[in-house]
Amino acid sequence: MRIALLAPLPPVQSGIADYAGAWRAAMAARGVEVVVPPQDADGHWPAAHDGFWKQVDLVHAELGGGRAREFLHLEQLQARPTGPRLTATVHDPERLVWRNPAPSALGRRIGSWPRPLPQLHALATDRATLRRERRLARGLSALVTLTGTGADQLARRMRVERSRVHCIAHGNPQVTPVALPAGDTLQLLYFGFIYPGKGIEMLLRALAKVVAARPRAAVRLTLAGGTAPELTFAGGGDYLAQLQALASGLGIGDRLRWELDLPAARIVDCIQAHHVMVLPYRQSWRIRLLGRMCGTSGALSWAHACGRGVLATDTRAFAEELSQGNGQVVPQDDVQAMAAAITRLIDEPTRVSRWAGQAAALGEQRRWDQVAGHFAGLFNHVLEVHR
Missing domain, CATH: 3.40.50.2000 (Glycogen Phosphorylase B;)
Known part of the structure; x- marks a missing residue:
């Protein structure tokens, strides 16, 4: 199995980048090949690399943290008549992206203005954003959340079958146990x-x-x-x-x-x-x-x-x-x-x-090796259904 990962990765300073880095290592340890698409100078994944997408079985994205890049590229891949299966882990359910992922020139200028103008602009464009989120969600082969609460809320808000939203807990490394600190403080x-x-x-x-x-x-x-x-x-x-x-x-x-x-x-x-x-x-x-x-x-x-x-x-x-x-x-x-x-x-x-x-x-x-096993099982199921 060869998977393309759309996600921020270390040294990007964010919790999702930390998660993606650990997830990638855990999947590799299970024998799953995880590759990162070629990026341009701005850190985007150009659609011109058609040959790359034909060499992967599945594309998995990490969505959340207010980032639009991964969302936009999933939209581009979804618009193709043929291509690999698409899945995503949604870190901030009950929404996928939460704000307009491709604002107009005016919207981009507003995004750099002082608070609360960027947030108010996000509210003003919210209905259009929600329509795009639901359209993307309907085209994904599977969505993953880290909690059952998130899975229930995401399925409801995106109007997709609950069976397509899977709960796989946040992984953690295996750590040697140490007793609680001594003393009364x-x-x-x-x-x-x-x-x-x-x-x-x-x-x-x-x-x-x-x-x-x-x-x-x-x-x-x-x-x-x-x-x-x-x-x-x-x-x-x-x-x-x-x-x-x-x-x-x-x-x-x-x-x-x-x-x-x-x-x-x-x-x-x-x-x-x-x-x-x-x-x-x-x-x-x-x-x-x-x-x-x-x-x-x-x-x-x-x-x-x-x-x-x-x-x-x-x-x-x-x-x-x-x-x-x-x-x-x-x-x-x-x-x-x-x-x-x-x-x-x-x-x-x-x-x-x-x-x-x-x-x-x-x-x-919730050790990462256990979590990676759950993801590998889900991806195998998606590919088997597709075949």
Whole structure:
């Protein structure tokens, strides 16, 4: 089997690029040949390379993160009278691309203007975008989501049969188990790209509320991850300086530790040096006008791999992902609920231990070699049906 992969790949700074790189390696380890189409100077896949597409059995794309490139090329391939089967993993269901994938000259200019003009333009063109998403979805041989919640919502919104949308969990590497950190101090970790919209401000305010109620509380927080992600709508200003100023103003600067631009080789050690990962994500009102974003998180998959429970908000599909005794969800933007959850973890260390055990069990089930096997089975089925 020879598969062409349409996706961002490292060193692109995004969670989807990290996923695609790990997915490609796992598929290769299963004996599946995964090739990347030739690109032009702008990083696009020119349609002129007809010979390339005739040499592959199937084209698989990673859709999400606000990127339009993969979506547009699937449209081009779908328009051909003959060609390879097309499939895609949808990282941000219940939509495929979420905004106009090929804006006009005016739309491209608006995209570079200050907030909220790009988001308002996306709202204005949303109905046309949704029609294109549904047309593409109908022409794909299979769609994949990382959660059952995402699969249900995607099938409903794209108006395709639920049987064509497959749930294959986010893979994770196999990691040697390490016991929880010793000592009485609860070590919390935010891990992931650090940029506006991740709810980090809410987490800082919740920690400040815990400390205000219990000045002697044994709790610390580490903020770790990349600081230069590839973003669809980047925020202005020095966000790290804003977070540092907020922490200082809340009186918790001495409770924080920073691990910025964490090297890949240090991810496991960093996560396992903590008791619980905290993902305080929030979904903006502008996104909610377009649909319900119900994907999962690469950071969450790392927590499973490292055997660490997760405290998250009820955004995305976190309620499903943390329903097996491996963590807890609280309402997004609810500082009081987050503070109460942190306080309970301080008071009940056995709760932390139970979460860790369940997370490790999930991590074993979701090793990349297992996930690659599910994908290989799906692709074989698609090709067999086609034959």
